[in-house]
Amino acid sequence: DSGVTQTPKHLITATGQRVTLRCSPRSGDLSVYWYQQSLDQGLQFLIQYYNGEERAKGNILERFSAQQFPDLHSELNLSSLELGDSALYFCASSVDSSGANVLTFGAGSRLTVL
Amino acid sequence: ILNVEQSPQSLHVQEGDSTNFTCSFPSSNFYALHWYRWETAKSPEALFVMTLNGDEKKKGRISATLNTKEGYSYLYIKGSQPEDSATYLCASDSSYKLIFGSGTRLLVRP
Numbered sequence: 552d553s554g555v556t557q558t559p560k561h562l563i564t565a566t567g568q569r570v571t572l573r574c575s576p577r578s579g580d581l582s583v584y585w586y587q588q589s590l591d592q593g594l595q596f597l598i599q600y601y602n603g604e605e606r607a608k609g610n611i612l613e614r615f616s617a618q619q620f621p622d623l624h625s626e627l628n629l630s631s632l633e634l635g636d637s638a639l640y641f642c643a644s645s646v647d648s649s650g651a652n653v654l655t656f657g658a659g660s661r662l663t664v665l
Numbered sequence: 666i667l668n669v670e671q672s673p674q675s676l677h678v679q680e681g682d683s684t685n686f687t688c689s690f691p692s693s694n695f696y697a698l699h700w701y702r703w704e705t706a707k708s709p710e711a712l713f714v715m716t717l718n719g720d721e722k723k724k725g726r727i728s729a730t731l732n733t734k735e736g737y738s739y740l741y742i743k744g745s746q747p748e749d750s751a752t753y754l755c756a757s758d759s760s761y762k763l764i765f766g767s768g769t770r771l772l773v774r775p
Contacts, residue, residue, distance in 0.1 A: 553708060584763065593767040594709075594754070607761035641708065650697045650758030653711035 554578060557642050557657035565665055569630040572660045576623055576644030582606070583625040584645070584654060585617060589638040600625055601648035632664045669757045671766035678745050679774050685741045686769040688755030692736035697758040700729055700740055703768065704751045712740075712753075745773045 554577035564570055576583050585597040596609035600619035611617075614632075619625040629636060639661050643654035670689040678684050690698065697716045701709040713722040718733040726743045742749055752768040 586765070594756075594765040596762055596764055599761055599763075601761075609762060609764075648761055650761060650763055651714060651716050653699065653714050654701075654709075654763065655711070656708035658708055 553655050553657065555580075555642060555644050555655050555657035557640075557660050559660055560658065561661050561663075563663045563665065564632060566632055566634060568632050568664075569628065570632065570662065572627040572629070572640050572642075572662070574625045574627070574642030574644075574657060576625070576642075577655050580644035580646055580655070581623065582645040582648045583619055583623070584643045585611075585625070585627050586641040586643065587638045588641065588659075589635070592638075594641065597627070599648065606648045629662070632662075634664050637662055637664045669755060669764050669766040671753075671755055671769050673769060674767070675770040675772070677772045677774065680745060680747060682745050682773075683741065683743045684745055684771065685739050686753055686771075688738045688740070688757075688766055690736050690738075690755075690757035691759070692733055694759040695733050695736070695757065696760075698731055698733075698738050699756040699758070699763065700738070701754040701756065701765075702751050703754055709754055740769075742771070745771070747773045747775050749773050 556575040582601045586594040597611040599607040617627045639659045643656045646652045700712040703709040715731040720731040754768045756765040
């Protein structure tokens with residue numbers, strides 16, 4: 552157990568639907584990162600939060616949004632889902648947002664859009 | 666978004682061979698370079714983080730070097746073992762964005 556908790560582990564839904572993925576960072580970590588891994592693709596950076604504030608944004612679609620709450624857990628909301636959104640979504644946490652500290656990854660949430 | 670390139674894409678070696686991989690990254694606005702090990706059906710696990718030009722890090726049989734001026738890092742594995750089989754990812758941090766390369770998939774044959 553890495554200390555980063557992601558729920559749900561698996562999710563199957565239909566096109567056009569909306570889902571929420573949840574991440575609880577490791578105790579003491581203030582920064583949360585979200586990554587998407589599609590089939591045969593590497594880890595694509597979506598967004599980073601630090602202590603409740605958005606710090607950096609990657610190639611995140613407008614249909615996707617995220618936030619980090621006061622208790623530091625984070626949620627990634629995916630709406631108007633398309634088949635191509637099927638992927639493994641990783642959350643990772645770090646002590647701060649500097650980039651000089653390692654990321655600790657959760658087990659991932661596997662989303663299947665039918 | 667900056668591009669982080671890794672080579673080779675995959676590598677098959679025999680047990681006992683030493684091997685190395687390359688990670689290339691844009692040297693402008695560089696802040697840190699990460700290496701992770703990712704086993705199948707698991708999550709990536711951190712190996713090293715390096716920030717300074719000329720940094721060298723070592724963990725057991727695995728070591729890494731960093732050249733920030735020319736934008737590359739090498740990961741070395743000495744005396745590869747079957748348990749070293751995994752995908753090795755590097756990631757470059759610039760402006761709070763930690764961008765990963767596609768990884769080098771290593772298979773070590775007994």
